[in-house]
Amino acid sequence: xxxxxxxxxxxxxxxxxxxxxxxxxxxxxxxxxxxxxxxxxxxxxxxxxxxxxxxxxxxxxxxxxxxxxxxxxxxxxxxxxxxxxxxxxxxxxxxxxxxxxxxxxxxxxxxxxxxxxxxxxxxxxxxxxxxxxxxxxxxxxxxxxxxxxxxxxxxxxxxxxxxxxxxxxxxxxxxxxxxxxxxxxxxxxxxxxxxxxxxxxxxxxxxxxxxxxxxxxxxxxxxxxxxxxxxxxxxxxxxxxxxxxxxxxxxxxxxxxxxxxxxxxxxxxxxxxxxxxxxxxxxxxxxxxxxxxxxxxxxxxxxxxxxxxxxxxxxxxxxxxxxxxxxxxxxxxxxxxxxxxxxxxxxxxxxxxxxxxxxxxxxxxxxxxxxxxxxxxxxxxxxxxxxxxxxxxxxxxxxxxxxxxxxxxxxxxxxxxxxxxxxxxxxxxxxxxxxxxxxxxxxxxxxxxxxxxxxxxxxxxxxxxxxxxxxxxxxxxxxxxxxxxxxxxxxxxxxxxxxxxxxxxxxxxxxxxxxxxxxxxxxx
Numbered sequence: 001x002x003x004x005x006x007x008x009x010x011x012x013x014x015x016x017x018x019x020x021x022x023x024x025x026x027x028x029x030x031x032x033x034x035x036x037x038x039x040x041x042x043x044x045x046x047x048x049x050x051x052x053x054x055x056x057x058x059x060x061x062x063x064x065x066x067x068x069x070x071x072x073x074x075x076x077x078x079x080x081x082x083x084x085x086x087x088x089x090x091x092x093x094x095x096x097x098x099x100x101x102x103x104x105x106x107x108x109x110x111x112x113x114x115x116x117x118x119x120x121x122x123x124x125x126x127x128x129x130x131x132x133x134x135x136x137x138x139x140x141x142x143x144x145x146x147x148x149x150x151x152x153x154x155x156x157x158x159x160x161x162x163x164x165x166x167x168x169x170x171x172x173x174x175x176x177x178x179x180x181x182x183x184x185x186x187x188x189x190x191x192x193x194x195x196x197x198x199x200x201x202x203x204x205x206x207x208x209x210x211x212x213x214x215x216x217x218x219x220x221x222x223x224x225x226x227x228x229x230x231x232x233x234x235x236x237x238x239x240x241x242x243x244x245x246x247x248x249x250x251x252x253x254x255x256x257x258x259x260x261x262x263x264x265x266x267x268x269x270x271x272x273x274x275x276x277x278x279x280x281x282x283x284x285x286x287x288x289x290x291x292x293x294x295x296x297x298x299x300x301x302x303x304x305x306x307x308x309x310x311x312x313x314x315x316x317x318x319x320x321x322x323x324x325x326x327x328x329x330x331x332x333x334x335x336x337x338x339x340x341x342x343x344x345x346x347x348x349x350x351x352x353x354x355x356x357x358x359x360x361x362x363x364x365x366x367x368x369x370x371x372x373x374x375x376x377x378x379x380x381x382x383x384x385x386x387x388x389x390x391x392x393x394x395x396x397x398x399x400x401x402x403x404x405x406x407x408x409x410x411x412x413x414x415x416x417x418x419x420x421x422x423x424x425x426x427x428x429x430x431x432x433x434x435x436x437x438x439x440x441x442x443x444x445x446x447x448x449x450x451x452x453x454x455x456x457x458x459x460x461x462x463x464x465x466x467x468x469x470x471x472x473x474x475x476x477x478x479x480x481x482x483x484x485x486x487x488x489x490x491x492x493x494x495x496x497x498x499x500x501x502x503x504x505x506x507x508x509x510x511x512x513x514x515x516x517x518x519x520x521x522x523x524x
Contacts, residue, residue, distance in 0.1 A: 054094015328366025421462030
């Protein structure tokens with residue numbers, strides 16, 4: 001039996017595609033349907049390690065959880081990790097095949113397309129339903145040739161499409177009608193209906209627009225999802241360097257007819273959080289610089305949501321606020337990002353921070369920056385060569401072609417707290433600092449703690465998802481009564497909340513027809 005495939009496409013980036021796919025996956029699980037998420041092509045610097053030893057976009061790992069599945073490389077067969085304005089590392093079926101410039105990748109698309117269709121065939125053979133997430137917008141005319149991410153894929157597998165638009169950013173009817181108008185006749189025909197996302201206000205005020213939309217396009221509005229306050233899903237994309245905790249929050253558009261306070265819009269935006277150095281003085285102040293190629297910033301989601309922490313992403317070029325703890329994040333281009341960090345004045349600020357007793361953590365690329373040198377003899381992240389590190393730990397790193405990809409468990413050196421997470425790195429580090437590891441993992445020691453115990457470095461992503469480990473780290477950083485909420489339970493609760501929203505606000509009769517659930521029931 002071949003699975004029923006339904007695709008979710010958006011009128012813009014950040015329209016809510018990832019969220020709706022996760023919501024539909026959990027709702028289908030409630031219907032006792034065997035469902036798998038799928039994204040043909042993803043461009044993101046937030047990734048996850050799969051059980052079959054590969055790498056996929058972080059959003060697809062969350063969608064797998066929504067479907068109550070272990071993440072698998074077939075769920076995201078093509079992952080592009082940008083390492084410059086025009087180039088990216090290309091990952092096929094979970095493993096990097098090299099770096100490509102945009103035009104080079106365009107020529108490679110036929111090969112990528114074969115990988116996409118192969119993964120979809122495998123999922124279709126194993127599951128009853130495949131819910132597919134598009135990328136960006138299907139109306140990007142310049143990307144239509146050889147498309148494998150949106151309508152090109154939908155046409156290839158002959159699946160219906162739900163088109164979602166974000167009313168909170170304004171212009172929702174123009175987005176929907178304009179996108180539809182730019183599609184070919186066959187592509188327009190496969191749009192099964194619209195979903196409007198993040199609505200705030202009285203639905204009666206929106207109803208005339210919905211009636212007009214249905215009459216004008218001949219397509220049904222499947223439903224209007226409300227703005228779900230405090231909803232948290234992990235981000236698909238990297239934090240834009242223009243967004244930080246210090247910027248004022250934007251206001252809702254007039255279309256939403258709302259006076260509600262603005263919150264972070266969804267998984268791919270993290271603006272609107274209080275700047276460190278402000279607010280309650282009994283909270284631990286934590287800051288993270290937004291590197292140009294920051295990766296896996298989802299590492300810090302548990303800290304952003306922590307009630308005892310004042311957390312801030314700080315854009316390079318902004319004033320560096322006072323903090324109790326500075327964390328250097330992962331990076332897809334470590335040497336270039338280290339140059340940017342230096343140019344923005346962070347090296348002197350970090351040294352001053354340490355002189356006054358502050359604590360410092362480096363994660364993955366951040367660990368490499370803390371060492372004495374970083375060598376890239378193969379030019380894996382840019383021009384081949386070496387760079388001096390910050391010199392705060394006695395170690396050096398050499399980038400190698402083969403990535404380390406694994407899910408791991410172990411204990412922190414601090415308090416022996418249990419910890420779990422994942423490794424995604426090409427660098428191999430060596431030096432005396434590693435004789436005093438930060439973590440003891442099942443396969444061996446990891447990272448380092450400085451002799452004065454002010455600096456901790458590790459390759460471990462997901463460090464703060466373990467409550468006991470986070471409590472130990474926060475106590476080390478100066479929060480004596482740390483009490484970390486269960487982040488994994490919060491993520492699970494929010495997935496259930498999304499399924500509730502599907503049942504309450506979308507036309508489930510239309511969804512059951514779209515997913516052919518009655519036919520499945522008869523077949524069973």
